[in-house]
Amino acid sequence: MKMGNTQYRSIWVEGSAVRIIDQTRLPHEFCIITLDSLAQAATAIRDMWVRGAPLIGATAAYGMAIGMREDASDAGLQRAHDVLMQTRPTAVNLRWALEDMLAHLAPLAPADRAAAAMARAAAVADDDVAINASIGDHGLSVIRDIAARKAGPVNILTHCNAGWLATVDWGTATAPIYKAHQAGIAVHVWVDETRPRNQGAHLTAWEMASHGIAHHLIVDNAGGHLMQHGQVDMVIVGTDRTTARGDVCNKIGTYLKALAAHDNNVPFYVALPSPTIDWRVQDGVREIPIEERGGDEVSFVQGKLADGSVTRLRISPEATPAANPAFDVTPARLVTGLITERGICPATAEGLAAMFPERVGS
């Protein structure tokens, strides 16, 4: 999507250079980094210069390609795979992309691997863009329907960053928003700041400001009040994992917004690429273990000082411990619909099975 007048992806190739945006410096600095070694690609993933499951997958694929430039032997191929795999061991897309690259490259002669790897990585990236564009087109129909029924902009609330920065382009939750903007529909986005890591304030707000989409930053506490007063027409969020019956695991606080949407008859949609559906899990609240992260993410906040430097400060007493569950589960009963690359389906076992019949039980 756009940064000013320039169109970007979150990872791209210029000549033979693989480039990314250092997302740890957003929104205060816009820094482009050229990944010029396997080691640096690994650092980019491990230190979260790039984040978001689809972008991690694409960066890993390009990391393999860069590794093939350094050492395209069988040992070099395995080493590139192993180095990248260790960066964020629990990321499903990371493993999937690395296994795909390894399977694709292993049968080739070492001399052919570097070029083939670049082409395969580009395909991984393009596939992600295509999936998200489809999610955007399906979600656009919902926004279009709302716009037809009301005067003024369609007010959309989103939580965390399921934006183009988390994918290769379009994003998941943001894809319908960008598509609506492109179609000339007036949209206005309520951006939840999304404590503790503030991905909304840091990344989603930056995306909206950069692309020129009307928006306001709000605290995570504000959405219920706005819904009570008719100021939210729909909610769209992303998801890290969706169960076979439609329970949605997403950033902590999503559940509270879903409750408020339900209480105020505001449609609550979840945008997801189908690979994030976990067909083996039914009851998300009971079955999905929730990551408990370090308390410092709660006790400290990062931002920019008046002198322009970026730092963190402590908001709480030193004697106060913090608890930090990173995700929560929104029960399917609170979800109006799941926006997938194939279309929108109800958040039910039947709805998902009808949309993805070949995947059931997989």
Place this chain on the structure above:
Amino acid sequence: MKMGNTQYRSIWVEGSAVRIIDQTRLPHEFCIITLDSLAQAATAIRDMWVRGAPLIGATAAYGMAIGMREDASDAGLQRAHDVLMQTRPTAVNLRWALEDMLAHLAPLAPADRAAAAMARAAAVADDDVAINASIGDHGLSVIRDIAARKAGPVNILTHCNAGWLATVDWGTATAPIYKAHQAGIAVHVWVDETRPRNQGAHLTAWEMASHGIAHHLIVDNAGGHLMQHGQVDMVIVGTDRTTARGDVCNKIGTYLKALAAHDNNVPFYVALPSPTIDWRVQDGVREIPIEERGGDEVSFVQGKLADGSVTRLRISPEATPAANPAFDVTPARLVTGLITERGICPATAEGLAAMFPERVGS
């Protein structure tokens, strides 16, 4: 309540000196200030060295007393009233305390006013302490019942700071917690940080740490998840204004916690001194105007840097505007009970009328 081994009120007299805690410097610095002039008392209220409706009222009363030391003439009396009234014009307790002091002092000879004013201010403060202690005793019965039914500590979630720092002592929402702690019941408090102004992280966490009550700071997003997993036994919050049918206006985000409590069968209690009931208002969502505060409270966060200095930093892009509704309304249907100084009543018109028959329609 306690700060280490020392018992404090939020405003107190030593000899003839009126002392307060500069709450703008909490939790990072504990500074006691002696109010030695009318002008300084006014500054203390206007610049929010003291905050919380009951404490503002008590500080205004003491401010009048200090003013009488400077000029006890009729003109001086009126001037003290007027200077203090302008500090926070919308604070109901401020007006009430100043009118009470004026009515009490005006009939007296100027020579008698200074001493009488100190005595009257002490009575205002003591009345607040008595009301909150009663709220604490009634709320204690709820905590005691929960403790009797379970092993381990009673887990109580609270939002914002309705603590002793917001009153003269005990607090409203915290009074039952302090009473339970005093009674030897094990309690553990989930402290919502309460964005945007972080009164939970700054003040409630400091109160709990200082008094030695087990607690964890959490982001405002976390409460729903904790309730889904049985980690919250009850919620207690304060209120700025309660309607005649039991709708509760309180700090933004309270409504989201009430929805989550309702969805998980967690008791949701509101602690309130009866003067905060607005008997002329029924439907809180429709009738109570919500203050929209400046966006900088959202875009900037205050805290302590590694070098110990306290400052603020920006969390969002400069091109991103912020919206900042300061309160929301929790409908009575989500409230388990109202804990008042007379006892606990249902959040209904009938429940409130039965508890305060003489006030109905006032």
